[in-house]
Amino acid sequence: MNPTLRLLLLLALAAAPRAGAALESAQLNPDNVLPTFPGGLQLQGITRGEVVVAVSVNTEGRVADFLVLGYTQESLARRCREALPEWRFTPARLDGVPVPTQLTLQVSFTLEGAVVSGNGLNHFFFDHLDSWGDGRLSYRLHHAGEIDRVPARVSTVTPKYAREAEQQGVRGKVRVNFYIDEEGRVRLPSVDSAPQPYLAEKAVAAVREWRFAPPTSLGEPVLVAASQEFDFSAAGGK
Numbered sequence: 001m002n003p004t005l006r007l008l009l010l011l012a013l014a015a016a017p018r019a020g021a022a023l024e025s026a027q028l029n030p031d032n033v034l035p036t037f038p039g040g041l042q043l044q045g046i047t048r049g050e051v052v053v054a055v056s057v058n059t060e061g062r063v064a065d066f067l068v069l070g071y072t073q074e075s076l077a078r079r080c081r082e083a084l085p086e087w088r089f090t091p092a093r094l095d096g097v098p099v100p101t102q103l104t105l106q107v108s109f110t111l112e113g114a115v116v117s118g119n120g121l122n123h124f125f126f127d128h129l130d131s132w133g134d135g136r137l138s139y140r141l142h143h144a145g146e147i148d149r150v151p152a153r154v155s156t157v158t159p160k161y162a163r164e165a166e167q168q169g170v171r172g173k174v175r176v177n178f179y180i181d182e183e184g185r186v187r188l189p190s191v192d193s194a195p196q197p198y199l200a201e202k203a204v205a206a207v208r209e210w211r212f213a214p215p216t217s218l219g220e221p222v223l224v225a226a227s228q229e230f231d232f233s234a235a236g237g238k
């Protein structure tokens with residue numbers, strides 16, 4: 001296995017779709033209780049704002065995990081963090097079977113309430129998060145060109161590739177996309193495609209256990225996104 005870490009701005013499906021498979025994206029239930037606009041911001045003359053959040057949804061349509069990627073005001077992000085665990089989704093389906101998935105949502109706040117929007121394909125690329133919303137975001141995901149150095153791994157787990165799978169010819173490359181938070185923890189690992197779901201499962205499980213030196217920009221810890229490719233070859237993936 002020859003893993004190479006790449007920094008990027010990418011969020012992809014947690015379930016690896018097979019070629020030609022019919023994928024139905026997850027949908028936010030309309031009866032979810034949306035966050036309200038904080039009264040304190042109105043007193044400061046602020047009447048709108050934005051929050052961008054990555055959400056992992058399980059096969060039952062429940063939020064398995066989430067990560068705030070950017071916001072204009074921290075109090076708006078706090079309202080989203082309070083509301084999100086109770087939200088429900090119609091789960092994504094692959095050939096009619098519920099599958100876990102990951103999507104990115106934009107929560108737009110006004111005095112009248114919040115509006116939630118997202119990409120219908122559950123696949124979103126962010127190139128200019130700092131230009132969103134009512135002015136520059138006060139917190140956001142940082143891209144590769146803004147960080148001081150590529151985050152160094154301080155703890156690594158190698159994917160466990162069963163000998164039986166190797167003997168049966170279960171081989172291929174898997175790219176795992178994930179976030180590295182300000183404490184160096186891996187968040188929301190996912191894959192956008194894989195030749196074998198088994199390989200995707202093993203690769204994601206391994207990356208979930210990794211730890212990094214906290215990524216920094218101008219010496220301050222920041223949130224970044226990264227990509228790791230694994231090559232499960234005839235040599236057992238090593």
